[in-house]
Amino acid sequence: MKKTVTGFILGxxxxxxxxxFSTTASVREPAExxxxxxxxxxxxxxxxxxxxxxxxxxxxxxxxxxxxxxVPLRVKTKSGHELNIxxxxxxxxxxxxxxxxxxxxxxxxxxxxxxEKLRQRAASLWKAEMAKRGGINGSLKELQTKLTxxxxxIDYDRIKTFVFxxxxxxxxxKMLPELKALKDRHPKLxxxxxxxxxxxxxxxxxxxxxxxxxxxxxxxxxAKFLPLISKTPTVWIQDNKNKADLPTFNFMRAAELESxxxxxxxxxxx
Numbered sequence: 001m002k003k004t005v006t007g008f009i010l011g012x013x014x015x016x017x018x019x020x021f022s023t024t025a026s027v028r029e030p031a032e033x034x035x036x037x038x039x040x041x042x043x044x045x046x047x048x049x050x051x052x053x054x055x056x057x058x059x060x061x062x063x064x065x066x067x068x069x070x071v072p073l074r075v076k077t078k079s080g081h082e083l084n085i086x087x088x089x090x091x092x093x094x095x096x097x098x099x100x101x102x103x104x105x106x107x108x109x110x111x112x113x114x115x116e117k118l119r120q121r122a123a124s125l126w127k128a129e130m131a132k133r134g135g136i137n138g139s140l141k142e143l144q145t146k147l148t149x150x151x152x153x154i155d156y157d158r159i160k161t162f163v164f165x166x167x168x169x170x171x172x173x174k175m176l177p178e179l180k181a182l183k184d185r186h187p188k189l190x191x192x193x194x195x196x197x198x199x200x201x202x203x204x205x206x207x208x209x210x211x212x213x214x215x216x217x218x219x220x221x222x223a224k225f226l227p228l229i230s231k232t233p234t235v236w237i238q239d240n241k242n243k244a245d246l247p248t249f250n251f252m253r254a255a256e257l258e259s260x261x262x263x264x265x266x267x268x269x270x
Contacts, residue, residue: 069087070087072084072085072086072087083097083098090108090111092104092107092108092110092111093108093111095107095108096108147181147182147185147254147255147258148255151185151186151258152258152259152261152262153262153265153266154186154189154258154261154262154265155241155265156186156188156189156190157240158239158240158241158264158265159189159190159237159238159239159240159261159264159265160190160192160237160238160240161189161190161191161192161235161236161237161238161257161261162192162193162194162235162236162237162238163175163179163191163192163193163194163233163234163235163236164194164196164217164225164229164232164233164234164236165193165194165195165196165214165232165233165234166195166196166197166232166233167195167197167199167202167203167206168197168199168202169232169233171232171233171250171251172232172233174251175233175251175252176206176209176210176212177210178252178253178254178257179191179193179210179212179254179257180210180211180212181254182254182257182258183212185254185258186258189261191212192215193206193212193213193214193215194214194215194216194217194221194225195214195215195216195217196217196222196226196229196232198216198218200216203215203216231250232250233250233251234248234249234250235248235249235250235252235257236248237249237260237261237264239264246264246270
């Protein structure tokens with residue numbers, strides 16, 4: 001009976017909170033399933049985070065979930081450990097968190113395997129659809145900011161720009177064509193690309209594709225700069241006139257970076 005009631009409670013939470021938003025307060029469970037068993041070693045109640053009161057049965061759980069679908073629930077075990085269950089938490093995960101048994105862990109592993117298969121299937125369908133539309137490259141080109149109008153005034157002797165990137169970083173990959181567009185527009189721009197990972201084949205491929213003369217971050221420079229880089233890409237601008245380093249930036253479109261460099265060159269506020 002313990003397993004049946006506990007499983008039903010978990011199912012009630014998931015069904016009403018995450019999948020069955022149409023459940024109304026008038027829906028009631030059979031009487032023998034409404035009460036939370038006092039001798040259940042894994043479960044003593046669910047806290048209504050909106051009212052801060054412990055709900056006593058599954059009907060109250062369903063009612064609260066219907067009225068407040070975005071409110072997390074707090075489950076408290078007999079040991080006193082409290083768990084915050086956010087909307088969208090899979091039933092299998094809640095079951096494992098509450099029971100903590102090998103069987104519940106196996107059920108959660110099965111869920112993850114099913115979920116991964118569904119994601120792979122969705123990815124395959126998406127790739128097939130993108131192929132019909134001319135490929136992913138065409139879609140990414142639409143996202144790039146076009147550099148329009150005459151080039152902005154940049155003091156090439158005053159400004160030096162360093163871009164630290166990782167060859168596997170998605171945003172770094174999106175920024176590379178932006179940097180190429182900026183460099184093509186400003187051939188005299190002092191732009192240095194430094195790859196923080198040591199993937200030499202990737203470095204060669206990037207240089208071949210974009211012609212930006214990227215280099216591996218190595219030697220004394222690696223020991224100096226690597227601890228200062230918390231995200232990639234990181235754009236580091238040096239103002240040689242004022243002997244100062246500007247605040248770092250992350251992903252930037254070509255037009256955005258050009259505008260920043262022009263403002264620095266003309267002593268304008270960023």
